[in-house]
Amino acid sequence: MHVDIITALPEIIGDTLDASIPGRAQRKGLLSVQVHDLREWAFDKHRQVDDYPYGGGAGMVLKPEPIFACYDHLTSSGEEIDEFIFLTPDGEVLTQSIANELSLRKRVVMLAGHYKGVDQRVRDTLVTREISVGDYVLSGGELPAMMLVDAIARLIPGVLGDASSALTDSFQDGFLDAPVYTRPATFRSQPVPDVLLSGDHSLINAWRDDQRAKKTKLRRPDLLDGSPIADSDSD
Numbered sequence: 001m002h003v004d005i006i007t008a009l010p011e012i013i014g015d016t017l018d019a020s021i022p023g024r025a026q027r028k029g030l031l032s033v034q035v036h037d038l039r040e041w042a043f044d045k046h047r048q049v050d051d052y053p054y055g056g057g058a059g060m061v062l063k064p065e066p067i068f069a070c071y072d073h074l075t076s077s078g079e080e081i082d083e084f085i086f087l088t089p090d091g092e093v094l095t096q097s098i099a100n101e102l103s104l105r106k107r108v109v110m111l112a113g114h115y116k117g118v119d120q121r122v123r124d125t126l127v128t129r130e131i132s133v134g135d136y137v138l139s140g141g142e143l144p145a146m147m148l149v150d151a152i153a154r155l156i157p158g159v160l161g162d163a164s165s166a167l168t169d170s171f172q173d174g175f176l177d178a179p180v181y182t183r184p185a186t187f188r189s190q191p192v193p194d195v196l197l198s199g200d201h202s203l204i205n206a207w208r209d210d211q212r213a214k215k216t217k218l219r220r221p222d223l224l225d226g227s228p229i230a231d232s233d234s235d
Contacts, residue, residue, distance in 0.1 A: 001030065001031050001032075001103070001105065001106060001107070001108070001152070001156060002031075002032045002033075002034070002106070002107045002108075003031070003032070003033045003034070003107075003108050003109075003110065003149055003152075004033075004034050004035075004036060004074055004107075004108075004109045004110070005033065005034070005035045005036065005109075005110045005112065005142075005145050005149075006036045006038055006067065006070055006109065006110065006111045006112065007035065007036070007037070007038060007111075007112040007114075007140070007141070007142055007145070008037075008038045008039060008049050008050070008062070008112070008114050008140075009112075009114070009140060009142060010035045010036075010037045012140070012142040012143070013035050013142055013145070013146060016146055017033050017146060017149055017150075020150070021150060021153050021154045021159060021160070022149055022150055022153040024153075024159060025153040025154075025156055025159045028158060028159065030156050030157075030158055030159055031153055031156060031159070033149060036070055036074075038062075038066050038067065038070060039066070040070075041065075041066040041067070041069040041070045041073070042063075042065075042066045043065055043066070043069075048063070049062060049063055049066045050062050050063060050114070050115050051063050053116060057116075058116070059115055059116030059117075060115040060116055061115060061116050061117055061118065061119055062113070062114060062115060062117065062118040062119060062122070063119060064118075064119040064121050064122050067111065067118070067119075067122050067126070068122070068125075068126070071084070071109075071126055074109060079107060080106075080107065081107050081108075081109050082105040082106055082107050082108060083102065083105055083108045083109070083128050083129050084108075084109045084111070084126050084127050084128045084129070085108060085109065085110045085111065085127070085128070085129045085130070085131055085148070086110075086111045086113060086118065086122075086123060086127045086129075086130045086131070086141075087110060087111065087112055087113050087130075087131055087132075087133075087141030087144040087145050087148070088113045088117065088118075088130050088131075088132060088141065089113075089132050089135075089136070089137050089138075090130070090132065091129075091130030091131045091132040092129075092130065092131060092132065093131075093132050093133070093134065093135070094131050094132065094133050094134075094144075094147070094148065094151070096151075096172055098131065099148070099151040099152055099155060100155060100172075102148070102152050103152045103155035103156055108152075110141075110145045110148065110149075111126075111127070111141070112140055112141030112142045112144070112145050113140065113141040114139075114140040114141065131144070131148065132144070133147055133148075174216075174223050174224075175212040175213065175215075175216045175223065176212060176215045176216045176219060176220060176223075177212060177215075178207075178208040178209075178211040178212045178215070179211055179215075181193070181196060185197065193207070195207045
C-alpha cells in the first residue's frame with residue numbers, strides 16, 4: 001500500500017511515521033509513505049498556498065492551484081488513486097470500520113486541511129472522502145493524517161507479528177476490548193483474576209466476552225444500539 005500526504009507543514013510529520021507500527025510496515029515493504037510539501041507547487045515567488053476568502057470573514061483558505069498541481073504530479077505516472085481523502089473537522093468521523101476499508105486500498109492520498117479550510121473546488125473535484133478524527137478542531141490535518149496512517153498500517157496483513165492481534169482490538173466487532181493483565185500475578189495487593197490463570201480457554205473467552213460487554217455498556221452504550229445486550233443487565 002502507498003500513502004501520499006499533502007501538507008503545507010511537512011515538518012509536523014517529520015519522521016514520526018518511521019517509528020512503531022507504521023515504521024515496521026514500511027521496513028517490511030508492506031507500506032510506503034511519501035510526504036509532499038504543498039509549497040513546492042505554489043506558483044508565486046513567496047510560495048503562498050493560502051489566501052483570503054471571497055465574501056470576507058476571518059481566516060485563510062488553502063488555494064486550489066497548488067493542490068491541483070500536486071495532484072497532477074501524483075497522477076502523471078498513470079497509477080490510479082483509490083481514495084483522495086481530505087482531513088477536516090466536518091468530515092465523517094473516523095471509525096474502525098473505515099480503517100478496515102481503507103487498509104484494503106492500494107494507493108491513498110491524504111490532504112491535510114489547514115487555516116480556514118480548502119477552496120471548495122478542490123473538494124468538489126478531487127476529494128473522494130472527507131474524514132474527521134472527532135468533534136473538535138485542531139490547527140491542521142497533519143496529526144489526523146498520521147492517526148489515519150497508523151490505524152490503517154496495523155491492519156495490513158503481515159504487519160503485526162500476531163495476525164489475530166488487530167482482529168481483537170476495540171471496535172472491531174462493535175465492542176470495547178476486555179481488561180488485560182501481565183506479570184506479576186499480584187502487584188501491590190491487586191491480583192490478576194483467577195480465571196486468566198486457570199488455563200481454561202473456554203472460561204477465559206467467556207470472561208473476556210462478559211467484560212467487553214460490561215465495559216461497552218458502561219462507556220459506549222451508543223455502540224450497542226440494536227444489540228440484545230443494550231436492554232439487558234450485565235452485572
